[in-house]
Amino acid sequence: MQPVSGVLAYALHNEGSFHRDSLGAVSEAARLASELGEEAAAIVVGGDELDDALCASLGRYGARRVYRARAPAGLAEPAVDAIASVMRRGPYRYALLGGGLLGVEIGAALAARLGGGVTMEVIEARLTGSGDLVVLRSALRDSARVRVGYVGRPGVVIGRRGAFAAVEHDGSSATVSDVVHEPSPWANRARMLRRGERRGPELDLGQAEVIVAGGRGVGGAEGFRDLEALASALGGVVAATRAAVDAGWYPYSAQVGQTGKAVSPRLYVACGVSGATQHRVGVQAAGAVLAINRDAGAPIFAWADMGVVGELAELLPRLIRALSAAGDATPPSLESTT
Amino acid sequence: MLVKEVPDPGVPKRLDPTSGRLDRTGARGLNPFDAHALEAAVRLRESAIPPVEKIVAVTMGPDGAARVLRRALSMGADRALHLSDPVLAGSCVVATGYALARVLERERPDLVLLGQQSDDGECYAMASIVGEQLGMPALSQVSRLELAGATLRCERQAEYGYDLVELDLPAVVSVGDALNEPRYPSLKALVRAREAPVETLSAAAAGIEPHRVGAIGSHTRVLAVAEPAARAPVELVDGSHPEAAVERVVAWLGERGLR
Numbered sequence: 001m002q003p004v005s006g007v008l009a010y011a012l013h014n015e016g017s018f019h020r021d022s023l024g025a026v027s028e029a030a031r032l033a034s035e036l037g038e039e040a041a042a043i044v045v046g047g048d049e050l051d052d053a054l055c056a057s058l059g060r061y062g063a064r065r066v067y068r069a070r071a072p073a074g075l076a077e078p079a080v081d082a083i084a085s086v087m088r089r090g091p092y093r094y095a096l097l098g099g100g101l102l103g104v105e106i107g108a109a110l111a112a113r114l115g116g117g118v119t120m121e122v123i124e125a126r127l128t129g130s131g132d133l134v135v136l137r138s139a140l141r142d143s144a145r146v147r148v149g150y151v152g153r154p155g156v157v158i159g160r161r162g163a164f165a166a167v168e169h170d171g172s173s174a175t176v177s178d179v180v181h182e183p184s185p186w187a188n189r190a191r192m193l194r195r196g197e198r199r200g201p202e203l204d205l206g207q208a209e210v211i212v213a214g215g216r217g218v219g220g221a222e223g224f225r226d227l228e229a230l231a232s233a234l235g236g237v238v239a240a241t242r243a244a245v246d247a248g249w250y251p252y253s254a255q256v257g258q259t260g261k262a263v264s265p266r267l268y269v270a271c272g273v274s275g276a277t278q279h280r281v282g283v284q285a286a287g288a289v290l291a292i293n294r295d296a297g298a299p300i301f302a303w304a305d306m307g308v309v310g311e312l313a314e315l316l317p318r319l320i321r322a323l324s325a326a327g328d329a330t331p332p333s334l335e336s337t338t
Numbered sequence: 339m340l341v342k343e344v345p346d347p348g349v350p351k352r353l354d355p356t357s358g359r360l361d362r363t364g365a366r367g368l369n370p371f372d373a374h375a376l377e378a379a380v381r382l383r384e385s386a387i388p389p390v391e392k393i394v395a396v397t398m399g400p401d402g403a404a405r406v407l408r409r410a411l412s413m414g415a416d417r418a419l420h421l422s423d424p425v426l427a428g429s430c431v432v433a434t435g436y437a438l439a440r441v442l443e444r445e446r447p448d449l450v451l452l453g454q455q456s457d458d459g460e461c462y463a464m465a466s467i468v469g470e471q472l473g474m475p476a477l478s479q480v481s482r483l484e485l486a487g488a489t490l491r492c493e494r495q496a497e498y499g500y501d502l503v504e505l506d507l508p509a510v511v512s513v514g515d516a517l518n519e520p521r522y523p524s525l526k527a528l529v530r531a532r533e534a535p536v537e538t539l540s541a542a543a544a545g546i547e548p549h550r551v552g553a554i555g556s557h558t559r560v561l562a563v564a565e566p567a568a569r570a571p572v573e574l575v576d577g578s579h580p581e582a583a584v585e586r587v588v589a590w591l592g593e594r595g596l597r
Contacts, residue, residue: 014498074501076466077475100497101479108463111432112470117557118432120463134561147562155558158463189506190475193491196498210596216515234597242495246481246516252499267596278455288594290587292577301572306590310577318584323597 004091005131007033009042010083011058012102013073014196016049021098023061024164028125029096030062031167035127039064041092042174045082046073052176059174061166066174069181074195076105077187084113085181087154094133096125099159107158117150120158121277133157138277161281199252210236211265211286213256215279216243217272217293218312224250226316227271233323234267241273257282271312275300292316339379339395340438340452340468341410342369342461343403368406371453371461373413373520375513379451380414380521382485392416394445398426398438404536412523412531419445423541425548430556431460435467437551440544443472447508449490454479454512465512476510477503481517 009029011022026042033040042063044050055066067086071078083095095110097103104120111118124136133155139146205211212231214224231238240250242257256263257279264285271292273279280303291304294311301307308315343366383390395410397403398421407418421441429437442450450468455461462478469476482493490505541548549555577583591597
């Protein structure tokens with residue numbers, strides 16, 4: 001039997017559209033498959049909302065075939081069951097997932113089920129001359145990058161958020177086929193009671209020029225008032241890390257980081273933010289990063305441009321006063337700075 | 339309970355350029371996220387509905403990793419199991435999950451708890467791999483946990499907002515740091531934990547097939563380690579003199595045209 005080398009991408013969806021990182025995974029699968037002289041396929045898992053037109057739209061990102069499995073959306077297990085079933089029967093050597101929480105869960109369990117290898121936080125994937133996949137992944141809170149190869153089959157690739165660009169071509173469509181899979185005995189022991197609840201007003205952090213973000217070190221909801229004053233002095237908006245949002249100090253809609261929105265401000269002020277990798281990934285496009293944290297060992301000081309080791313309660317009121325006063329008194333500098 | 343020894347956050351971490359493995363020298367301690375998992379286990383026992391029979395802490399790693407088990411004992415674990423064997427060195431994440439699952443299944447747990455992440459980023463995947471190996475539902479990055487009889491209600495932030503998921507026990511759950519505030523162990527508990535026994539298991543004793551772990555049993559191979567492109571070092575200002583620090587920050591913002 002000819003060894004198979006096809007590439008299958010999982011596409012996550014909600015409310016009638018696919019996740020951007022999933023479209024990136026499909027595009028990347030198509031790129032790799034074409035180098036291998038194979039066809040890329042995508043797999044989707046969900047209910048009636050997955051109509052033919054929606055599934056076929058993945059053809060615009062390079063999938064030639066789309067497998068559709070009817071099972072609850074948003075949970076890992078049904079997706080693992082469906083993907084494993086397709087990979088066992090079909091000509092697929094590699095599975096690609098776009099990352100995020102569900103991508104990691106599905107990819108990890110899939111590798112365990114099929115006895116394959118899995119890599120995560122993948123920034124780049126490429127093929128060797130002999131058609132084997134090698135990935136570049138980030139490790140140790142981004143302080144190292146590692147090239148990893150797969151031993152045996154299959155290989156599961158979980159991209160870092162935003163690592164694979166969605167590349168759209170007009171006019172291409174995909175063949176949609178339904179797959180029937182055997183659910184694993186424990187698949188119905190996890191049930192989605194409520195999915196994708198949004199909390200708080202919608203904010204457009206993606207467009208903000210200046211973002212003042214608060215993390216666990218802010219200490220509570222009242223601490224965010226100083227952040228709001230600082231944001232207003234700088235003409236910016238307030239954001240919060242996942243830890244601060246989960247603690248109920250600031251609304252979900254203001255969350256930045258890997259599971260929040262990716263942002264690209266000219267200035268990012270991180271207050272009491274430890275700066276773990278997941279947060280860093282979400283703000284990597286920021287122009288300049290100013291970090292204020294009482295813990296000199298906080299990881300954020302490894303990637304900030306300017307850091308102040310000290311107490312927010314002492315520093316922020318003074319900074320707000322200084323900025324307000326400076327804004328009133330001094331004309332903008334005409335000196336060129338680089 | 340799965341716990342893991344990680345480098346002290348203050349110690350710079352590096353990968354050995356030849357083996358691609360984490361350089362394990364330097365001060366080490368309990369993965370901070372595992373402390374939240376331990377706290378969750380202790381709180382479940384305190385709420386006592388249904389009664390928690392026993393909290394067992396399990397780790398895998400070289401000899402020194404037993405330190406984190408003592409820490410777990412001081413925080414409320416009743417027993418500690420240390421899976422330690424040279425054949426395990428260099429296991430990929432799937433092989434590690436397989437080995438841990440073999441130890442866990444001996445204990446017949448109703449709930450396996452672990453921290454959602456550690457420095458190497460692979461812990462995000464561990465709950466799913468262990469769940470798959472044990473044939474249990476798994477959920478990761480949980481920020482709220484409620485036990486009612488034999489079902490567990492878990493809230494977490496997923497791609498599209500907050501999800502509420504119900505799991506039937508037995509199950510595997512990884513938790514985030516918003517779940518709770520871990521307590522500090524009392525002096526008495528620390529002393530007791532120092533003297534408490536830690537059971538050590540070899541791979542063979544745990545029923546681990548040697549060809550499925552270590553470098554030979556791994557499904558991925560590190561080919562090269564590269565440092566990311568260096569960036570300009572951070573300018574650090576001492577904030578214990580707030581007036582001077584603020585002056586410097588305002589000047590820095592001005593230099594960049596950011597105010």
